[in-house]
Amino acid sequence: MAAVSASMLPLLFFARASGLVVAALVLTWALAFKSSFLPHSSSQEDLIYAVLHPLLMVIGFIIISGEAILVHRWLPGSRNLKKSVHLCLQGLALSSGIFGIWTKFHGIDGVVANFYSLHSWMGLICVSLFGAQWMMGFLSFWHRAEVRMTRVRVLPWHIFLGLYTYGLAVATAETGLLEKLTFLQTRRNVYKSCPESMVVNSLGLGLALLSGFVIFAAVSPKSHVPVNKPKCLSS
Template identity: 80%
Template structure:
């Protein structure tokens, strides 16, 4: 007869690693938001040096704001929802899906701003930055659609959903990393243009802001990805307890 397993202890608090990561993610996110807003508002003439149209200037300034704050920062926050939001799994998934929907809408509108102009639809889509941006939005949209269908169709076989989940996580983190890499290529492209065509000094305030923004995005993405892949201590502890109980029952 199998021996009765001892009562399981109450689940311990979340891993001590998660809370500092969430704190630094929020701080670095605020820093990135501050830098991109400062760049867009304080150096507006750099975005459209050859145009005097106020409408063109608004669209040009909206592009970095939407792609960095609306797309990268909000999608990063959506990735971290499962690590900090209390409540049921269904609540976490619904908030995650909603935030990713906002990020997708911001990304689509941010790319649409580059279609606006008198040079034609494809005038701004010739560089590595633009190609990566289109691929990133396409992958993000497909990822969100799969998540939406999975959320509203919960009758699938559990084994099938468990097989799809690792791929969903992988492509989610890959797309987020691709979005940051795309932003970095855009910053490099813009700064190179300013320094060669506009004779902006390498040590000018604008160069420092753009370089700081690039470093901030790199730092933020590392924290978000690390927090996303770090296991919660309570879930890990429960798995260890369950495995220990199963071994004791088999040996009894």
């Protein structure tokens, strides 16, 4: 059973703390400023879908997928256990991402009106890449013996695409925050120094810090404690 190295503990702590701050900020934004998510008066169902989108994409997709990346660093136990937990967390994140995009198909302006921006295009690409990554990991996990050599060759690409997709998800969220805040400030006269603007800007900064800690933890080399073998005493 491998223990977490002392050098990784501060990094894992800051990654978890950043995740909690991001979750608190997106919950505050979604629940305290609900009227900002629908520019016109609409039904309660439309409001729920509009609020669910940032919650699912930030907490369900970004934070949980980040935790899945960190599993290899903090979870004690066998390698197969870590892979199982990693796969389950990534599956939960993928489900949240798919459902988060699905909520936009129920927008009051229709499907096309909700998929015209850079944010929407990046989101579709990100979730598609994430789904392909998860499927590759799923097949590799359940067919270890048959694809052992293939898995060894594919593993570096799997790691690269996993981190790239995670970074792309954070970048997509940042474009979404910028798009929403720009709309609020130009069309609804939301001041740049108002509480809502501060919450959204803090959320963007928190996401940037979170992604930095998670990616740094993922690429940091594992430290191995040397084991000193007992010397034979000569008689």
